Amino acid sequence: MEFRDLKIQYKKYKNDIDLAIQGVINEANFINGKEVKVLENRLAKYVGVKHCISCANGTEAMSLLMMAWGIKEGDAIFIPDFTFFSTGEIVSFCGATPIFVDVDRDTFNIDPGKLEEAIIRIIEEGVLTPRIIIPVDLFGLPANYFEIEKISKKYDLLVLEDAAQGFGGSINEKKAGSFGDAATTSFFPAKPLGCYGDGGAIFTNNDELAELLNSLKVHGKGEDKYDNVRIGVNSRLDTIQAAILNVKLTAFIEHELESVNKVYQQYTERLQGIVEIPLINEGYISSFAQYTIKLKNEKERDSLHAKLTENGIPSVVYYVKPLHKQKAFSSYECNVDELEISTELSGIVLSLPMHPYLTEEEVNEITECIINSIK
Structure with a gap:
């Protein structure tokens, strides 16, 4: 028995997956092939947002947003205490301070009441500047975004939805990945929608943010990859993974x-x-x-x-x-x-x-x- 059976899934869709992979090999366009843009458009439509920006993995997706929003030392980022390490790691990596917030015992997700208490405490201490709330859709269940977004507006904070585990979840038919100012997901093989390696994506309705993220993920490119207008990183979803995800997204939806x-x-x-x-x-x-x-x-x-x-x-x-x-x-x-x-x-x-x-x-x-x- 498998904990999450990827073998049986492959057997069911073997012909489609093999053909998709072979198609990329035949074209030999392994980076930024047409399958990547097709996938981004399909994902944006499914989630219900204007933009999907694919990247190397779910952790990189969050790190790119930290870069885009200029998060730095002295900033306070509020995260659930009960979650995977990367949610806090990306905060420390850019020099900011993670503020651990307790979770709701029933849902495993960040507790809005305790979140507001933590924000008030940081404001009263006056040492750190509150900047972002990162709720996590733990185990596939979206966090309580209606309360979280009320709190974010009250204290003028950004919300980054960590939907690494939540892709496909929803609240009143509003899909995970469409909450907050931006959202991220992971295509790690064992995730609800997983590829055969590493992969991730960012979702947003903000045109300027999407343009900036598309630059940052390719070495801070301008008009092309040899026109570098800012310091960025190398964080792209490769074409073979996108081809696999296109097949698996159809199965996920169907x-x-x-x-x-x-x-x-x-x-x-x-x-x-x-x-x-x-x-x-x-x-x-x-x-x-x-x-x-x-x-x-x-x-x-x-x-x-x-x-x-x-x-x-x-x-x-x-x-x-x-x-x-x-x-x-x-x-x-x-x-x-x-x-x-x-x-x-x-x-x-x-x-x-x-x-x-x-x-x-x-x-x-x-x-x-x-x-x-x-x-």
Whole structure:
């Protein structure tokens, strides 16, 4: 059994994927081939924004926005404490200070109330300048952008939606990737829409920002790549990856998002009342990058993890420690009492196999093992 079965997906779409790759090889246009622009246009239309700027990976996507917005030392960037390392890494990389904010226990996403408290504290301290809020659509579920955007307007802050795990999710039919001033996603192979290597994208409705990002991602180019008008980086999505993503995007739109939500329903029916299952509020749709349950304590979680492994069922702990406990962030001051939920979650969460091709028989096998282990 696979945690996220990319092999079965490839078998289903092997002919289309192989033809797409071979087409790029035949054309020998491996960088900035026509498939890249086709993909960007399709992604922008699907998400519902004017511009999609593809790039090398999801981390680079966020870093490019930090460059475009001139983030520097002395700036405060507000991020959830319970998330993957890169959300904080890109803040430190440009010299700014990540401000860790606790999350909502039910949704795993940044808590708007605690976010506003953190912003007020930084303003009152007067040492750092609040600049950006980076909510994360953790495990595929969009954050509470309606409250977050109210807060951002109140304190004149930018919002960068980290939709690396959230592509395909939505709130009242508004797609992940369309919230905030700009959004980013990742095409890492295990993501809801993944390629066969690294890849990422930025979404925005801002024409000037899109033009600047397209320059920054190719060495700060002007009219062409040999006309360099600013300092930039080399961060392009290669044509083969774009060709693969074009095939997989069609599958994602046609059935994969719907299929993965059917798996969610099957899990929920079987595990309701046995463990704490993911909460999806009314109007929200998750793309389920992961299906993450909560156990009573760390001992029960680790015991279940071991039991699943014994039965050949993969499971993963996302995340073994919150950001404020990462050694790389040890120089930043924070009040651990304000980060209790993130700390608790790291000790009780467990993610189960989750993908559009998971069969009902496999779901039964997984849930029976969980029920037997808990009982």
